[in-house]
Amino acid sequence: xxxxxxxxxxxxxxxxxxxxxIGKVWGTDGESMGRGLYILSKSVPGxxxxxxxxxxxxxxxxxxxxxxxxKQIGAIYVGSESHPYAVKPTSSIxxxxxxxxxxxxxxxxxxxxxAGTAAIQCCLGLVGSGMIKYGMAIGADTxxxxxxxxxEYSASAGGAAFLLGSEDIIAKINRTVSYTTDTPDxxxxxxxxxxxxxxxxxxEPAYFKHITAAAKRLLDVMETSPSDYDHAVFHQPNGKFPVxxxxxxxxxxxxxxxxxxxxxxxxxxxxxxxxxxxxILDVAEPGDRIFAVAYGSGAxxxxxxxxxxxxxxxxxxxxxxxxxxxxxxxKFIDYATYAKYMNKIxxxxxxx
Amino acid sequence: xxxxxxxxxxxxxxxxxxxxxxxxxxxYFPPRSVCPTCHRASIGKMEPFKxxxxxxxxxxxxxxxxxxxxxxxxxxxxxxxEMDEGVRxxxxxxxxxxxxxxxxxxxRTTLRKVxxxxxxxxxxxxxxxxxx
Amino acid sequence: MRDVAIIGVGDTRFGELWDMSLRDLGIKAGLxxxxxxxxxxxEIDALYLGNMSAGKFTEQEHIGALxxxxxxxxxxxxxATRVEAAGASGGLAxxxxxxxxxxxxxxxxxxxxxxxxxxxxDVLSTEIQAMAADQQWETSFGATFPxxxxxIARRHMHEYGTTRDQIAxxxxxxxxxxxxxxxxxxxxxxxxxxxxRSPPVAEPLGMFDCAPVSDGGAAVVLCAMDKAxxxxxxxxxxxxxxxxxxxxSLANRASPCRFDATxxxxxxxxxxxxxxxxxxxxxxxxxxxxxxxxxxxEDLGFFxxxxxxxxTADGQTTLGAKLAINTSGGLKARGDPxxxxxxxxxxxxxxxxxxxxxxxxxxxxxxxLAQNVGGTGATVVVQILGRVN
Numbered sequence: 001x002x003x004x005x006x007x008x009x010x011x012x013x014x015x016x017x018x019x020x021x022i023g024k025v026w027g028t029d030g031e032s033m034g035r036g037l038y039i040l041s042k043s044v045p046g047x048x049x050x051x052x053x054x055x056x057x058x059x060x061x062x063x064x065x066x067x068x069x070x071k072q073i074g075a076i077y078v079g080s081e082s083h084p085y086a087v088k089p090t091s092s093i094x095x096x097x098x099x100x101x102x103x104x105x106x107x108x109x110x111x112x113x114x115a116g117t118a119a120i121q122c123c124l125g126l127v128g129s130g131m132i133k134y135g136m137a138i139g140a141d142t143x144x145x146x147x148x149x150x151x152e153y154s155a156s157a158g159g160a161a162f163l164l165g166s167e168d169i170i171a172k173i174n175r176t177v178s179y180t181t182d183t184p185d186x187x188x189x190x191x192x193x194x195x196x197x198x199x200x201x202x203x204e205p206a207y208f209k210h211i212t213a214a215a216k217r218l219l220d221v222m223e224t225s226p227s228d229y230d231h232a233v234f235h236q237p238n239g240k241f242p243v244x245x246x247x248x249x250x251x252x253x254x255x256x257x258x259x260x261x262x263x264x265x266x267x268x269x270x271x272x273x274x275x276x277x278x279x280i281l282d283v284a285e286p287g288d289r290i291f292a293v294a295y296g297s298g299a300x301x302x303x304x305x306x307x308x309x310x311x312x313x314x315x316x317x318x319x320x321x322x323x324x325x326x327x328x329x330x331k332f333i334d335y336a337t338y339a340k341y342m343n344k345i346x347x348x349x350x351x352x
Numbered sequence: 353x354x355x356x357x358x359x360x361x362x363x364x365x366x367x368x369x370x371x372x373x374x375x376x377x378x379x380y381f382p383p384r385s386v387c388p389t390c391h392r393a394s395i396g397k398m399e400p401f402k403x404x405x406x407x408x409x410x411x412x413x414x415x416x417x418x419x420x421x422x423x424x425x426x427x428x429x430x431x432x433x434e435m436d437e438g439v440r441x442x443x444x445x446x447x448x449x450x451x452x453x454x455x456x457x458x459x460r461t462t463l464r465k466v467x468x469x470x471x472x473x474x475x476x477x478x479x480x481x482x483x484x
Numbered sequence: 485m486r487d488v489a490i491i492g493v494g495d496t497r498f499g500e501l502w503d504m505s506l507r508d509l510g511i512k513a514g515l516x517x518x519x520x521x522x523x524x525x526x527e528i529d530a531l532y533l534g535n536m537s538a539g540k541f542t543e544q545e546h547i548g549a550l551x552x553x554x555x556x557x558x559x560x561x562x563x564a565t566r567v568e569a570a571g572a573s574g575g576l577a578x579x580x581x582x583x584x585x586x587x588x589x590x591x592x593x594x595x596x597x598x599x600x601x602x603x604x605x606d607v608l609s610t611e612i613q614a615m616a617a618d619q620q621w622e623t624s625f626g627a628t629f630p631x632x633x634x635x636i637a638r639r640h641m642h643e644y645g646t647t648r649d650q651i652a653x654x655x656x657x658x659x660x661x662x663x664x665x666x667x668x669x670x671x672x673x674x675x676x677x678x679x680x681r682s683p684p685v686a687e688p689l690g691m692f693d694c695a696p697v698s699d700g701g702a703a704v705v706l707c708a709m710d711k712a713x714x715x716x717x718x719x720x721x722x723x724x725x726x727x728x729x730x731x732x733s734l735a736n737r738a739s740p741c742r743f744d745a746t747x748x749x750x751x752x753x754x755x756x757x758x759x760x761x762x763x764x765x766x767x768x769x770x771x772x773x774x775x776x777x778x779x780x781x782e783d784l785g786f787f788x789x790x791x792x793x794x795x796t797a798d799g800q801t802t803l804g805a806k807l808a809i810n811t812s813g814g815l816k817a818r819g820d821p822x823x824x825x826x827x828x829x830x831x832x833x834x835x836x837x838x839x840x841x842x843x844x845x846x847x848x849x850x851x852x853l854a855q856n857v858g859g860t861g862a863t864v865v866v867q868i869l870g871r872v873n
Contacts, residue, residue, distance in 0.1 A: 014447055047424040048446065048464040052477065056463045084475055093477065097366045097463055331449075340424060347423075361620065382621050411642070411740055413634035414687040415626065419611050422626050430631045430686075432735045440735040442622045455642050466625060478625065 003128045004169035004306070005162050006068060007315060009061025010278040011054045011140075012158035012265055012326040015044040017338045019153050025335045026148045033153055038239025042156035042266025044333065045142045047341050050084045051159070054140045054271075056097040058161035061320030062136070063098060068163060073100040074132025077122050078108050079115025079139045079270045080159075081188070081195075094138065104132075112186060113235055114296030115139060116160070116270040121176055121302060123164040134165040141269035146194035147344055154238055156266030158326075160274035170312040171281060171290070174305040175222055179214040186297035197297075202237075206299050211235065211245050214301035215293050222305050226250040230288040233259030233276035235295035237267045251291070258283060259292075264327050270296075277306075279323035286310040354469065358476045363400075365478035366463060370439060372401035379403070379437045405461040406484060407435035412445065412453055421467040429453050433481055444480045458484040485586040487709035489719035490869070492521025493831040498700035498819030499669040506535075506542050506600035510551040513701035513824070514596050521705035522715045528557060528705075529590040531564040534577035534597035535823035540612045542603050551596060570616030571772060573597065574702065574826025575856025575865035579725045581706045582867075591708050597827035598701035609697050613822070616859040618733040630694055630773065632734050632860045634686035637775035640741045641688070643790070646778065648688055650793030652679035654774035655692050655816055657802050662813025664803075664844035669698055669819030679774075693774040698819030702828035709872075718838045723759065723851070724868040726752035734860045743861030746783035750855070753866040754785075761785035764807060764868075765849045766836055768829035770857035771814040780855050781809060784866070803844055811836060811844045826856035830867060837871045 018041045023030020034040060045054070055078050063070055078090045091106035109115040109122075116139015123135025140159020145151030164173075185206035188195035198206075211234055219225065226232070232255045234242040239262045246256045259276030261268075268275055273294040280290055290306040321329070339345050361382070363369040370381030374397030375390040381403060387394030412431035415422070422428060429445040431453070445453055446464060459481035466478040494516025496509055504512070510533065518525060531552050539545045552564035567577040574597030581595040601609055614629040622632065640646045656676050662668035674692065682690035712719035728745040731737055737744070754760060761784060769784070771777035778792035786807060787795045795801060801809035812818045812832040815825060833852035835841045841849075854867045 046446065046464075048466070048480070050465060050475075052475075053462075053464050060463075088474075096362060097477070099367055357620075358624075411635040411639035413631040413638065413689075414684070415628055415631045416684045416686065417610065417628065417630065419614070419623075419626070419628060420607055425626075427684075427687075428626060430625070430627045430635070432635055432740060442625055442627050442733065442735045444626045455638070476624075480625075 001128060001166050002169060002172050003124050003164065003166050004172040006134065006165040006169055007062040007066035007163040008160060008278050008281060009058045009065065009320045010160040010275055010323055010326060011057035011061065012043050012275070013045040013049050014329050014331050015046060015341065016041040016330045016332050017044055017335065018332065021335050022152055037153055038263050039154055039266055040263050041332070042154060043158055043268070044338055044341055045157040049157070050142055051078070051080045051082050051140045052084055052090050052093050054142070054157065054159040055090060055094045055138045055161065058140065058159050059094055059098050059136055059138060062161045062163045064319035065316045066163065068134055070098050070100040073134045073136050074104050075123055075126050075135040076100060076104065076106040077119035077137050079111065079119040080108070080141050081110055081112055081115065081269055082142045082144065083108050100136070111300060112296035112298050113237070113269045113272060114294040114300060114302055116274045117294035117302040117304070120162055120164065124173060124176065127164055127166055134163055137162045137164060139270040139274035141271050143267065143269040144194050144342065149194070151195065151197065154267040156268050158265060158268035158275055159271035160278040162274065168311050170309055170315050172307045172309055174307055175218065176302060176304045177214060177217045177221060178300060178302045179210055179217060180300035181210070183299035185299055202297065206297060207235070207237065207241055207295055208245055210299050210301040211293050211295050212248060214303040215249050218303040218305055224305070228289060229255060229291040231258055231280040231284065232256050232291040233273055233280060234293050236260060236262035236272050236276065239263040261323065261327065275323060281312070282317065282322045282324065284308040284312060286312060355474050368403040368405055368461060368479060370401050370403055371398045373397065374399055379439045381439045381441055403435050403437055403439065407433040407459060409445070409453065409455055409457045409459060410434045410440060411455060414450055431481065433459055445482070446480045447482045460484045486588055488582050488585045488722040489707050489709045489712035490704050490722065490830065490834050491707045491712050491716045491719055492517045492523070492705035493703070493834045494520055495667060495702040495828055495831050496700050497667045498698045498821055500602050501699040502602065504699060506538055506544065506547065506598060507550055507554050509600060509699060509701035510596050510598040511554050513598065513703040514551065514555050514594055517594060517703035517705050523592070523705065525556065527592045528562060528594055530562055530584060530593045531557060532577040532580045532593060532595045533564065533566045534574035534826055535566055536568060536570050536573050536599060537612050537615065540615070542600050569863040570858035571770065571822055572826055572856045572858030572863040572865050573823040574828070575854065575867065576727065576826065576863065578704065578827055578830055578867060579727055579865055582722050582725045585706055585708050591711060593706050594703060595706060595827060596701065596703040597824035599821035599823040600699050601697045601821060602699050606697065622733050622735070628686060630689055631686035633773040633775055634689045635734065636740050636779065636860070637688055640775060640778065643741055646790065646793035648680065649676060650797040651693065651774045651778065652676055653797040654771060654777045655679045657796060658771060658810050658814040658816040661803055661811050661844060662817025665813050665818055668813040668817050669696055670813065670817045689773060689775070695772045695815035695820035698821040700819055700821035700824045700828070702824045702831050704827060704830050704834070719872050720834050720837050721870050721872050722867065723870045724753040724756035725865070726756065727863070727865045728752070730862050732859060732862045742789065743779055743783050743857065743864060745861050745864035746780060746855060746857070749864045749866040750784045753868050757868045759851065759868065764851050764853045766808040766811055766833070766846045767853040767855065768810055768812060768814070768832050769855045771810060771816050772820060772857070774816070776857065777809065777814065784853070784855060803846065808846045811841065811846060826854070826865060829854035829856060830869070833869050837869060
């Protein structure tokens with residue numbers, strides 16, 4: 001049985017902040033910081049947005065584009081490291097908001113930046129085994145970087161939803177493999193507002209090692225080489241890492257161009273590879289082959305080999321905004337507004 | 353503790369479920385159990401009816417003195433929107449420049465955080481309008 | 485049905501009355517009215533009290549009994565009833581008193597209205613006032629009470645070409661009247677520019693378009709007309725008291741530019757009184773916002789729909805004109821202690837009809853009308869009073 005993507009939708013908040021604006025506050029040369037990370041601006045959620053609202057908007061977009069009755073969705077998994085509740089699922093609210101509930105299962109996933117692809121893998125398993133007809137996998141984040149920390153230049157917001165099934169699939173997922181180790185490169189303890197990271201330890205032993213291992217494993221299993229793929233997308237904590245890792249693996253710039261969004265919207269964490277994949281599907285032609293590798297700190301990588309089918313022509317792409325439209329829909333804000341929206345300003349208790 | 357007060361309205365707050373009178377076919381939002389036009393004849397014939405979520409601004413205001421729940425968003429736009437089905441709904445317009453909001457502007461609903469019960473309390477989600 | 489007369493009135497000053505509690509306000513106004521009616525106190529059959537939200541403002545409910553208690557009315561255990569219809573609580577309490585006497589069940593009743601608003605902060609006070617609107621489907625989605633009126637104003641401007649200046653002229657006129665009322669919260673005139681430049685609250689309305697937060701109490705004594713002469717030489721006759729309702733949410737109305745409950749209550753009242761709008765010499769209308777007065781004078785039938793703003797800016801509702809609107813200063817300048825307002829309107833009409841309104845006296849006042857609104861027009865009470873010659 002072929003299993004794959006039936007439809008997809010995405011959402012990126014419209015607010016943006018540029019690195020110069022952040023650097024100005026902390027006495028850092030924001031422009032060179034941005035150049036170093038290859039991040040020209042990052043998305044910022046509005047004060048009334050969170051992972052739940054982003055997930056719902058993305059999921060509703062995916063349903064507008066196809067003819068699937070939401071009641072036939074048997075599972076909803078939302079992957080994020082910024083679920084609004086520590087206890088109380090994001091996924092049950094999404095399920096209610098897309099009218100998929102109550103005869104279905106739902107759960108929230110967390111695996112740093114790869115919780116969204118982990119959700120995709122789970123849905124693939126459930127669909128492939130015949131346990132459910134459709135599964136909704138969402139990767140979304142409104143990630144936080146501590147004020148003044150290097151992460152503040154990249155941590156952004158956005159997400160994408162994938163409706164997975166075995167009928168009328170617009171993209172067949174040929175294979176997925178993973179690579180997982182205990183590597184503490186980035187973490188956030190319970191109750192902490194901001195994550196901590198191992199600085200340069202997040203590079204070679206973490207991001208590069210895991211992405212490379214998972215990618216090579218997939219190429220081995222599929223007996224393919226980078227040139228067999230029309231598009232590739234890699235996790236993109238900044239604009240530099242994915243470019244470098246793709247080169248190391250033998251992919252060229254044209255292959256990764258469409259899926260590389262971090263330079264304009266920053267690192268959307270669990271939303272990063274899902275949004276990159278959505279961006280590729282927005283322009284993909286039947287027969288196109290896609291290589292996608294996510295990375296989550298802590299650490300692991302999920303790699304996917306995908307082939308676009310003829311059914312993509314029947315998808316109502318225009319029924320929901322494309323990634324290009326979402327990226328271009330923007331309003332720049334200053335640091336003070338950013339601090340307010342990101343809840344970084346300490347307020348007084350209301351006096352009645 | 354207003355958890356249940358909002359929770360029981362979730363179908364309408366999330367998905368614009370109103371009612372349609374089975375006698376005169378008028379659409380109402382929020383839901384009603386009796387039709388103001390058909391009275392007794394409508395009892396038991398008020399069916400759940402989902403609004404499509406699109407409409408146009410009938411009137412609006414830019415709110416500067418906000419309730420404590422909306423302090424972070426001010427100035428924000430509140431509007432009465434006439435939905436395509438004819439029924440009118442009061443809600444915020446978000447993701448629009450203040451100067452662009454006008455009577456007659458086309459909008460559609462989206463889900464946003466509407467309020468919460470403090471940092472430790474439950475979050476209430478509901479519809480808001482964004483430019484179409 | 486029996487004819488009903490007003491034989492006594494009393495009120496407190498309106499404003500930020502830091503040294504007075506809710507019970508102080510109710511009792512001060514009530515005792516003044518009882519004194520004015522030349523009653524000993526033994527004659528009172530019942531008490532009706534208008535109050536919107538004592539529980540929220542002062543954490544005290546059950547204030548019918550409270551006010552009866554501290555007014556010294558517990559010896560004979562007379563019935564005391566609190567009436568609530570948001571901003572129309574006072575007008576509605578008055579109507580309950582009128583019905584009690586008209587029906588023959590009671591002969592003399594005291595109707596009071598009181599609200600103590602300044603025992604909570606501004607933000608909470610605004611939120612409590614907004615409870616007059618639909619909490620679940622308007623307020624909780626961000627529609628503040630001023631914002632609902634601002635939406636009325638914007639649509640009125642859109643449909644009828646009413647201008648921002650015309651709307652602001654309501655505040656200028658009411659402050660001009662308030663300057664003549666020693667019990668008003670604001671006893672000073674303001675300029676049109678001050679209204680236009682006041683900080684925006686809910687665009688297009690600014691701070692000077694809104695009635696203030698006020699403490700205050702007002703009371704009247706009602707008596708069967710055939711017994712009224714025993715207590716006073718100048719009984720004022722209740723010619724009509726009518727009430728109407730509408731949808732709680734502004735959005736559910738056919739038009740946000742008019743209060744149909746005002747039109748219906750006024751039509752019923754004029755029918756009962758066998759009068760027409762042109763017979764009215766003065767009216768106290770519910771100007772909780774400047775735009776509300778424009779709606780009121782149109783919906784009551786004093787001016788054609790859409791012409792209220794123009795008429796106000798033109799001075800047609802100012803003291804000295806054929807029809808004087810809000811000689812007390814209205815809610816805008818006299819103040820708006822919510823539950824007291826509807827009763828205070830009646831107190832002002834009585835002073836005018838008795839010819840004792842001093843500097844703000846309407847010459848030859850024979851017929852006065854009061855329009856009291858709850859929420860954004862979901863409850864409207866219209867009273868028509870007349871001199872007895």
